[in-house]
Amino acid sequence: MRDQPSRRISAVVLILLFGLVFPATAAGHHRGHTPESTPEIVFSDDHGLLVPSTLELNGSSNFPLRDTSWVVVDLGSTTPVVLLNGPHLTSVTPVSDERFEWTLSIDTSELSCVCYIGLTPESGPGSDEVFRLTVYIGDASQHRPVLFSDVPGELHSLSPTNNAPVSNGLVSLSYHAVMSLNSWNSAQVMAEICEAPGQVCREEAVPIAVVATVQATSVQISVDLSAAGYADGVWLLQMRVVDQVLRHSNTMMHLVILDTTEPSLALAAPNSVYERSLIHVLANVDDGYDGARTTATWSLMHNNDTIRTLYSSELIDQHHAVLNLSVSGHYDLQVIVQDRAGYTTTAIHEFEVENIRPHAVLSVDGFELGEGQTVVVGPELNWSIQAFERDDNEPVDYLWVIDNTTSVRGAQQLNASLLDGVGVHDVELIVFDDDGSTDRVSVKIEILSPPEDAISSTDGYLWFGVGLLGVLMIGFFTMIHRDSEFDDLPKWSKRNPNQPDDEG
Incomplete structure (x- = not known):
């Protein structure tokens, strides 16, 4: 019975330990799956802040602001000029893991400008961005309006021709605006236009009437170029705001490609060629204005059967192809040209590739x-x-x-x-x-057979050899015969000269 209370105490301890460990584990798991947010620095003040002798700013961020530098840039000149800069904020206070509050104090007593304050983290999140706030510093007479697109300090908003928007005539633009107090009530928008296929006006820009709505923080502009009689082309709109005391804002420039018609297309190529002969095909394209850009898609059909697109090695450029065909027959070459407004034109050229008979x-x-x-x-x-x-x-x-x-x-x-x-x-x-x-x-x-003299010469040598062999054999047998005759004669013997013959 004494063991039962101790067992109960042990069970309670285990339950408490489990309760402590499990919530901690669950909470850690939840924090580990918090999605990362986009780095952001927020200013507590709005654009157009009036600054006396000292600029006092504060705000927050969702990431640590280690080594965040600041800069004061004058927007009053054609090219922005840096007036002041520093390596650190005045203070940074962590509020939570994902929130940090900051302050910045700058002595601006000797400045008078329309400026922007830029904050740039030197490392970590947001290091490739500049967070800006447009302010008015010093003399109120210098507080001219400021227009910008998405980022303060980008005072022209001139898009490259390749990325310029394509329009069928109606153009709608919207800009952020910074104006001194109540100066926007009677502000007006002045606009000019010129043809600029190379992003530079060919001739002096001329005024154009636009419909504009000016508010304290934004300007909306719309214009119908087709209704105003403008032809297809690359046009440069230049816009600025004039406030009630005739102070001009910076000029915003905007490229617009006006394209309302399909391109014309003509193919230049021979009607008949021999196989493995070079065939040059030129696509003459005209979209009706300088600076027009089109894309071409080429395809080739053989004997109304097989079809393929042209190989990259067969295309000199978008509008010039060189073919070298080894199979004879009838071919259809099709080219589809599309301009930047989406209008398309198709042309087909038929030709024959003739076989060359071998010899x-x-x-x-x-x-x-x-x-x-x-x-x-x-x-x-x-x-x-x-x-x-x-x-x-x-x-x-x-x-x-x-x-x-x-x-x-x-x-x-x-x-x-x-x-x-x-x-x-x-x-x-x-x-x-x-x-x-x-x-x-x-x-x-x-x-031919071998020559006769060669045969005669061979036979002569043969008969000469046979004759020589016969002579040698006759001589041999003659010598043998003579030896046999000598064997029949009486034998010779040695005698004494003093001995008389038997007959005597």
């Missing part, structure tokens, strides 16, 4: 052989007959027919090893290309 030629030692000609060769094995074709500009195949019994394919020369010895042989060469066109030429090849 079979035989030659021996550089001399060309004619049809039916006879070639006389010796019995040696060091001769050959060359085959080639003269007119076709693509690879061909060769077929030799010898005495109508033997054929050899693929060889470009014929030698004695392929012929059956001495005599007259009929040889025919057939060449054919990939389109099935053929040509042929026939000749006779006579292989």
